[in-house]
Amino acid sequence: MHKKEDQSDAGVDGTATCKRQDTCVIVIEENVSAKPPSKSTSKKDASGDQAMKTKNALLTVASIFLVSLLGLAYVYFSFPQLEDHEKQHVKLPWDIEDAKKLGQVLDRYKDRYFTEVLGGIFITYIFLQTFAIPGSIFLSILSGFLFPFPIALLLVCFCSATGASLCFLLSSLVGRRVVYKYWPERAAQWAATVKKQNDNLFNYMVFLRVTPFLPNWFINIVAPVIDVPIKPFWLGTFFGVAPPSFVAIQTGKTLHQLSSSDAKFSWNSVILLAVFAVLSLIPVLVKQRLRRKFE
Numbered sequence: 001m002h003k004k005e006d007q008s009d010a011g012v013d014g015t016a017t018c019k020r021q022d023t024c025v026i027v028i029e030e031n032v033s034a035k036p037p038s039k040s041t042s043k044k045d046a047s048g049d050q051a052m053k054t055k056n057a058l059l060t061v062a063s064i065f066l067v068s069l070l071g072l073a074y075v076y077f078s079f080p081q082l083e084d085h086e087k088q089h090v091k092l093p094w095d096i097e098d099a100k101k102l103g104q105v106l107d108r109y110k111d112r113y114f115t116e117v118l119g120g121i122f123i124t125y126i127f128l129q130t131f132a133i134p135g136s137i138f139l140s141i142l143s144g145f146l147f148p149f150p151i152a153l154l155l156v157c158f159c160s161a162t163g164a165s166l167c168f169l170l171s172s173l174v175g176r177r178v179v180y181k182y183w184p185e186r187a188a189q190w191a192a193t194v195k196k197q198n199d200n201l202f203n204y205m206v207f208l209r210v211t212p213f214l215p216n217w218f219i220n221i222v223a224p225v226i227d228v229p230i231k232p233f234w235l236g237t238f239f240g241v242a243p244p245s246f247v248a249i250q251t252g253k254t255l256h257q258l259s260s261s262d263a264k265f266s267w268n269s270v271i272l273l274a275v276f277a278v279l280s281l282i283p284v285l286v287k288q289r290l291r292r293k294f295e
Contacts, residue, residue: 057173064170068127075120080113092124093138100255103145107256110146117146122159129163130170132217136160140245144252152252156245161238164220168233172224179225183218190214191226201228205236210243 082090086105093099110117121139128136136159143152171179179187197204205228208219223233 061170061174065131068130071123072127075116075123079116079120080109092135093142094135095138096141096251096255099138099141099145099252103142103252103256106142106146118155121146122155125156125159126163126166129160129220130166132167132220136163137248140248141252141255144249145256146252149249149253152249153242153245156249157238157242160241160245161234164216164237165230165234167217167220168224168230171221175221176225179222183222186218187222187226190222194226194228201232202236205232206240209237209240 076090079090082105086108089098089101089105091098091102093102106117121143125136125139127133128139139159140152140156143155146152147155194201194204208214209216224230
């Protein structure tokens with residue numbers, strides 16, 4: 001029997017050699033350890049992923065916009081046949097006169113086609129709010145022109161809250177980069193205030209909607225970026241837009257009364273409109289006191 005001696009020598013790069021007296025067997029182990037990726041490669045991968053996410057988000061927003069336009073087109077073409085002199089007034093109102101002309105046209109059809117008229121205003125209002133397009137104030141006036149005050153107020157509040165919430169959701173997809181690029185200081189300041197009001201967000205959202213501290217479109221876009229929950233956002237918007245909407249709705253009702261061929265000039269309507277206008281100024285007059293309360 002031969003005497004065996006074993007030795008193990010560490011080879012270079014993880015290789016090992018085994019030597020024996022009788023025979024020599026060389027075992028080579030492959031080095032399977034991979035080199036860590038460089039920092040530049042990681043940054044490129046991260047930027048590529050971020051660019052892909054941004055692209056997908058923009059495509060999603062564009063798709064939603066196109067689908068919304070198709071919905072508006074469907075409402076328009078499903079409306080009853082209008083006379084030639086009426087068609088020129090069926091457009092998005094940009095001033096009170098446009099709202100009055102459109103209201104006079106729709107008023108002729110609302111009794112027979114109530115669902116179509118209500119649905120058209122509903123979809124158009126939410127479309128404007130969702131994509132932060134100006135003009136919803138004149139739809140509020142139009143609602144007051146066409147419908148009883150309670151229905152008009154409920155319609156305006158619901159459309160405002162729902163459209164703002166859809167804008168909120170769209171901003172959560174693509175808004176973060178935009179907000180911190182164009183309004184970094186303002187967003188950071190508001191984020192700090194929201195953090196202080198974390199247990200009182202409903203009242204704070206009502207406060208923001210009632211008072212003219214921040215534009216509504218800015219609130220809709222920035223809120224998801226600074227982690228405002230959707231539930232107090234919707235509820236705060238629903239109740240917060242009610243006081244400012246009183247004036248717009250009453251303006252529409254006054255326009256309807258004054259534009260009716262069989263209606264006489266009514267001082268009651270003018271006085272009521274003036275009262276609502278004064279009431280709407282109260283948040284502006286006490287805004288400094290309200291600001292101190294929520295800061």
